[in-house]
Amino acid sequence: MSTALYPQTGIAACARRVRAMVRRHAYLLLKSWPRLVSTMYYPTVTMVLWAFITVYLRPSASFLHDAPGFFIGAVLLWDVLYRGQLGVSVTFIEELYARNLGNLFVSPLRLGEFIAGQLALSVVRALIGVGGACVFAYLLFRYSIFSFGFPLIAFFVLLIGFGWAIGLVVSSIILRAGLGAEELAWAAIFLVAPVSGVYYPIAVLPPWMQAVAAILPSAHVFEGMRALLLQHEFRWDQFWWAAGLDVLYYGLGVVLFRAAVAKARERGTLMSMGE
Amino acid sequence: MTGLADAAIAVEGLRKHYGKIEAVRDVSFEIARGTTVALLGGNGAGKTTTLSMLLGLLTPTAGTITVLGCDMLTRRYDVLPRINFTSPYVDLPKRLTVRENLMVFADLYGLRDARGRIGELARQFDLADLLARAYGSLSAGQRTRVSVAKALLNEPEVLLLDEPTASLDPDMGDRVRTYLEDYQRASRCTMLLASHNMGEVERMCDEVIMLRAGVIVDAGAPEALVARYGRADMEEVFLDIARSADP
Numbered sequence: 001m002s003t004a005l006y007p008q009t010g011i012a013a014c015a016r017r018v019r020a021m022v023r024r025h026a027y028l029l030l031k032s033w034p035r036l037v038s039t040m041y042y043p044t045v046t047m048v049l050w051a052f053i054t055v056y057l058r059p060s061a062s063f064l065h066d067a068p069g070f071f072i073g074a075v076l077l078w079d080v081l082y083r084g085q086l087g088v089s090v091t092f093i094e095e096l097y098a099r100n101l102g103n104l105f106v107s108p109l110r111l112g113e114f115i116a117g118q119l120a121l122s123v124v125r126a127l128i129g130v131g132g133a134c135v136f137a138y139l140l141f142r143y144s145i146f147s148f149g150f151p152l153i154a155f156f157v158l159l160i161g162f163g164w165a166i167g168l169v170v171s172s173i174i175l176r177a178g179l180g181a182e183e184l185a186w187a188a189i190f191l192v193a194p195v196s197g198v199y200y201p202i203a204v205l206p207p208w209m210q211a212v213a214a215i216l217p218s219a220h221v222f223e224g225m226r227a228l229l230l231q232h233e234f235r236w237d238q239f240w241w242a243a244g245l246d247v248l249y250y251g252l253g254v255v256l257f258r259a260a261v262a263k264a265r266e267r268g269t270l271m272s273m274g275e
Numbered sequence: 276m277t278g279l280a281d282a283a284i285a286v287e288g289l290r291k292h293y294g295k296i297e298a299v300r301d302v303s304f305e306i307a308r309g310t311t312v313a314l315l316g317g318n319g320a321g322k323t324t325t326l327s328m329l330l331g332l333l334t335p336t337a338g339t340i341t342v343l344g345c346d347m348l349t350r351r352y353d354v355l356p357r358i359n360f361t362s363p364y365v366d367l368p369k370r371l372t373v374r375e376n377l378m379v380f381a382d383l384y385g386l387r388d389a390r391g392r393i394g395e396l397a398r399q400f401d402l403a404d405l406l407a408r409a410y411g412s413l414s415a416g417q418r419t420r421v422s423v424a425k426a427l428l429n430e431p432e433v434l435l436l437d438e439p440t441a442s443l444d445p446d447m448g449d450r451v452r453t454y455l456e457d458y459q460r461a462s463r464c465t466m467l468l469a470s471h472n473m474g475e476v477e478r479m480c481d482e483v484i485m486l487r488a489g490v491i492v493d494a495g496a497p498e499a500l501v502a503r504y505g506r507a508d509m510e511e512v513f514l515d516i517a518r519s520a521d522p
């Protein structure tokens with residue numbers, strides 16, 4: 001009687017445990033076509049909505065002549081942020097629903113690996129959700145998200161990084177307040193939407209909101225997106241601001257999540273929390 | 276049960292407070308390797324709280340816990356691959372099949388031959404026909420068998436079992452107990468069991484730790500406790516202790 005185990009330390013061991021977490025949620029996501037459809041549904045519907053707004057405004061809005069993908073690109077990038085956040089917080093909520101946190105935290109899975117699994121899953125969800133909407137954008141409106149060129153990679157990474165940070169903060173609040181706070185997972189992101197300047201320049205906001213926007217990575221990304229579309233220049237200053245703020249917020253998210261787990265260990269809620 | 280040179284589990288001065296409520300008060304015990312020990316007590320006696328602290332799911336207010344020579348507060352990850360548990364307070368994802376659930380945990384524990392081990396446990400716990408079924412579609416008894424199988428995936432050296440056979444019919448309960456006894460003999464595993472089934476305790480356990488209101492009120496071999504209290508069996512000893520005044 002001796003079940004052989006792989007070594008428990010090192011990069012391969014970490015990768016195996018992260019893969020286990022990805023596998024656990026991929027089983028759930030890929031076997032359910034309603035889940036797959038619902039992942040793509042919202043990004044696609046909002047993309048279609050903004051595409052028709054573009055069609056309607058185009059005769060009277062000169063900037064849409066220069067940049068017909070102004071709104072469609074914005075809505076698709078916004079969904080990268082949204083899916084990034086949902087990917088982290090919904091994955092966490094699913095563990096609470098399943099009352100599985102106890103099993104996970106008694107296994108050799110480290111907290112950092114648990115978080116890495118959430119991040120990996122958020123990338124999968126963003127690629128499925130936004131990818132589906134991108135396909136429809138091309139089929140219905142001949143708009144290709146790849147018209148951004150290489151800056152698309154920067155926009156994607158910066159937005160999903162901010163989504164991870166918000167997702168971790170939301171998960172921390174849910175772990176602290178219980179599943180009664182689960183609505184935050186779907187709603188929290190909309191708090192930053194008005195000050196992110198997704199569809200309009202930050203300059204139209206009142207001064208105090210501009211000050212808030214200045215400390216949001218998403219506002220710098222969308223300003224950068226507009227500069228790319230309208231002035232055809234990649235704004236490195238916006239890039240570096242967004243990257244720096246992303247690192248700051250992601251670090252804060254990890255610290256808060258670790259603190260929430262430590263508090264849950266103190267209060268005994270890792271075992272008891274669930275449906 | 277103190278001063279063991281080769282203790283699998285050593286607990287010293289363990290306390291847990293929730294605000295003003297003292298769930299566990301100055302609990303100390305040691306469990307020798309290769310033995311099976313029961314943690315007994317009525318509802319709210321502190322059994323699950325103690326098990327949760329042993330597993331690292333709950334941070335003690337004070338005290339030390341050493342499992343397989345590792346301090347659970349500072350070196351938890353060194354020992355977690357070598358232990359496992361079942362508890363009615365946790366569950367597995369319901370929409371995943373039994374096989375998928377076991378595969379996920381096989382990966383988490385790093386099993387080299389996950390499929391082989393899952394097949395072996397499926398035979399032993401009569402789960403072969405359930406492997407392709409969603410965990411959520413199983414009866415309570417079937418779920419318990421899956422949880423016990425999950426707890427044995429990594430062939431743990433220390434196994435913590437909270438009510439392991441509570442929802443099993445007598446036949447399956449007996450089979451699970453027999454398997455756990457065989458496993459314990461073959462692997463020299465250390466088992467700590469919280470149970471309300473006194474027949475199970477008498478059959479499986481070398482030692483019993485009696486808890487009431489978060490305090491150890493007595494401990495010893497089941498037959499020694501039965502003799503000391505002048506009772507017919509552990510059921511009567513349990514009632515004697517549970518119904519006496521709080522310490």
